[in-house]
Amino acid sequence: MEYALELRGLRKNYHHFTLDNVSLSLPKGCIMGFIGENGAGKSTTIKAMVGLISKDGGEIRLLGQDPTLDRSVMEQVGLVLDSGFFPPEMNAKQLGVSMARIYQRWDPEEFRRFLERFQIAWEKKIKEYSRGMVMKLSLAVALSHGAKLLLLDEATSGLDPIVRDDILDILYDFIQDEEHSVFLSSHITADLEKIADYIAFIHRGKLLMVGEKDDLLSSYGLLHCTRDQLEELAPDTVAGYRTSEFGVTALVKRYRMPGDYPVENASLDDILLYCVKGKKLASQEGF
Amino acid sequence: MLGLLYKDIYTAKKELLLTLVMLALFVGYNAILGQAEMLGPTLGVMVSLGAMTPTYSLNYDKTCGWNKFVCASPISRTKVILMKYLEGILSSLVIGLLVVVCNLAAGSPMPSWAYPLLFCTILFAQAIMMPVCLRLGQNMVVVVFLLMVFLPTGLLFSLNKAGIWTDEAIRAAFDFVEHHISSLTPVLVLVVLALYVLSFLVTRHIYRHMEF
Amino acid sequence: MHIVISNQSGKPIYEQITEQVKALIISGELKEGDALPSMRLLAKELRISVITTKRAYEELEREGFLYSITGKGSFVAGKNAEFLKEEQLRQVEEHLTQAVHGAQLCGMELEELLETLRLLWKDS
Structure with a gap:
């Protein structure tokens, strides 16, 4: 299989944080959602991928090439970060002129179409934009230079549901071409629950799981039961649980559950929450 | 790579405009009143401007997050810094041209052999400022610039006051420079250019190891 | 669609x-x-x-x-609708046969079974 993105044992050491052996691969034509709580290492991973920070170990392949050796691959990689990175003094028109001399395959017509679609005025200075507009401008730039791989870091957070839906629309349009792939990090799992083919879940710098979203969602479920009932289950069936005055809710692995328990569908949020904050049965670590 | 130049010009529009207005005032003043005394301050302002322009844009990129964009683009970090130094040379040339205009407007009180010296001064100041700006920030650039101006002059004055370096010795030194200027200029230019290249290498090294 | x-x-x-x-x-x-x-x-x-x-x-x-x-x-695909219907019918028969077997095992009468079926039909 051809991969749009491959990480093998990516490492980055900080004083109080280590990105620890992150390995994942995103097949061409697919969308991978990168989830985890704030500070879990999502931005660090993306920054290391594009070369904004240096890595302390491991390998990175974007569209089959190593961006630390050859920057030319970045012609085909579109990047949107959570904070805007364009000069506030400039307007979209000036930005377009500059971009045409930075990216070889810059498409001014495409850029114009995106701005029209986003209803962003040519002459308006970037410092007068709302957060949603800044994100849309970043997306427009990322999509107007012939990118095949789109990397988004928290691009939808802090935006209202309507703008978020617009952005999902744009991503769906982008992947209508099966050569195109998307890697997006978010702590808003509702967006990823719709669009992502794959989910990678990072916690405290470590990748806890990577896999097809449908498999992940169908292999976990929520069980409401009593404390005693919970104790009867095998420890490795329960990924995490929370107690309340009236009983216990547990995230369980469906395929390990004995037949007649009523197990509800779990959302990505549930999986995230119970794995990170839920108590564990017996003395198991992580999963 | 030209895109970087466009962007720097767009973002520095206000500053460039302000510079031009100031220069126009100076030139107008000199041309109309023909007062040669004004040439000194004019040159001072222009040399400072020439020295600061590239560091201003270096600092701007840091604060607005542009580095995050450009370091994730196909452009290598070496080219980003190279562009800043080319802009530095460009701005010194423009300033140099304006100095010539000012001098002519004031009735040429400054001998033409001083032109390369001024050009070298600007480049020299830039060579010091660029790594300082990237490493320590714009505030330190101002501090270092003031030190560069006041430390030598202060030293000279105190030596003169203490009677170690007498007026005659100073005059003799100036005479020596004026006398040998034709042979000194190429050496000076070469030294400053070498320093400029060295400064580029240092700044590139700092920039390459920066994380955004 | x-x-x-x-x-x-x-x-x-x-x-x-x-x-x-x-x-x-x-x-x-x-x-x-x-x-x-x-x-x-x-x-x-x-x-x-x-x-x-x-x-x-x-x-x-x-x-x-x-x-x-x-x-x-x-x-x-060319599989025609008739064929699909028959396929579906065959599946229904199979399930009903199982239901009949089940009913006979616990001694249900035909009327009872039909009544159950009627109820289920209404419910769905």
């Missing part, structure tokens, strides 16, 4: 798609040779992931309801 996806239903999304496409073929709304929307377009319209629609189409293809031509898309 109408397809409705429910997140509340316990059924996996790809199964919801395969079932509804089958129903559309049986009812004759989709005819032999009709083109289906591309997997990626369907994913966009239903707001689900491409891999899910891909799985549904592959499943339908494996069961012979669709065939695909690379670069052109997926089409309704």
Whole structure:
């Protein structure tokens, strides 16, 4: 299989944080959602991928090439970060002129179409934009230079549901071409629950799981039961649980559950929450 | 790579405009009143401007997050810094041209052999400022610039006051420079250019190891 | 072509798609040779992931309801609606036979069984 993105044992050491052996691969034509709580290492991973920070170990392949050796691959990689990175003094028109001399395959017509679609005025200075507009401008730039791989870091957070839906629309349009792939990090799992083919879940710098979203969602479920009932289950069936005055809710692995328990569908949020904050049965670590 | 130049010009529009207005005032003043005394301050302002322009844009990129964009683009970090130094040379040339205009407007009180010296001064100041700006920030650039101006002059004055370096010795030194200027200029230019290249290498090294 | 996806239903999304496409073929709304929307377009319209629609189409293809031509898309296969209906009928008979067996085992009368069936029919 051809991969749009491959990480093998990516490492980055900080004083109080280590990105620890992150390995994942995103097949061409697919969308991978990168989830985890704030500070879990999502931005660090993306920054290391594009070369904004240096890595302390491991390998990175974007569209089959190593961006630390050859920057030319970045012609085909579109990047949107959570904070805007364009000069506030400039307007979209000036930005377009500059971009045409930075990216070889810059498409001014495409850029114009995106701005029209986003209803962003040519002459308006970037410092007068709302957060949603800044994100849309970043997306427009990322999509107007012939990118095949789109990397988004928290691009939808802090935006209202309507703008978020617009952005999902744009991503769906982008992947209508099966050569195109998307890697997006978010702590808003509702967006990823719709669009992502794959989910990678990072916690405290470590990748806890990577896999097809449908498999992940169908292999976990929520069980409401009593404390005693919970104790009867095998420890490795329960990924995490929370107690309340009236009983216990547990995230369980469906395929390990004995037949007649009523197990509800779990959302990505549930999986995230119970794995990170839920108590564990017996003395198991992580999963 | 030209895109970087466009962007720097767009973002520095206000500053460039302000510079031009100031220069126009100076030139107008000199041309109309023909007062040669004004040439000194004019040159001072222009040399400072020439020295600061590239560091201003270096600092701007840091604060607005542009580095995050450009370091994730196909452009290598070496080219980003190279562009800043080319802009530095460009701005010194423009300033140099304006100095010539000012001098002519004031009735040429400054001998033409001083032109390369001024050009070298600007480049020299830039060579010091660029790594300082990237490493320590714009505030330190101002501090270092003031030190560069006041430390030598202060030293000279105190030596003169203490009677170690007498007026005659100073005059003799100036005479020596004026006398040998034709042979000194190429050496000076070469030294400053070498320093400029060295400064580029240092700044590139700092920039390459920066994380955004 | 109408397809409705429910997140509340316990059924996996790809199964919801395969079932509804089958129903559309049986009812004759989709005819032999009709083109289906591309997997990626369907994913966009239903707001689900491409891999899910891909799985549904592959499943339908494996069961012979669709065939695909690379670069052109997926089409309704030549299996005619009559045949599908018969297939469905055969499945109903099979299930009913099982129900009859079950009823006989616990000594149900035919009338009782029919009454149960009637109730179930009304409920669904």
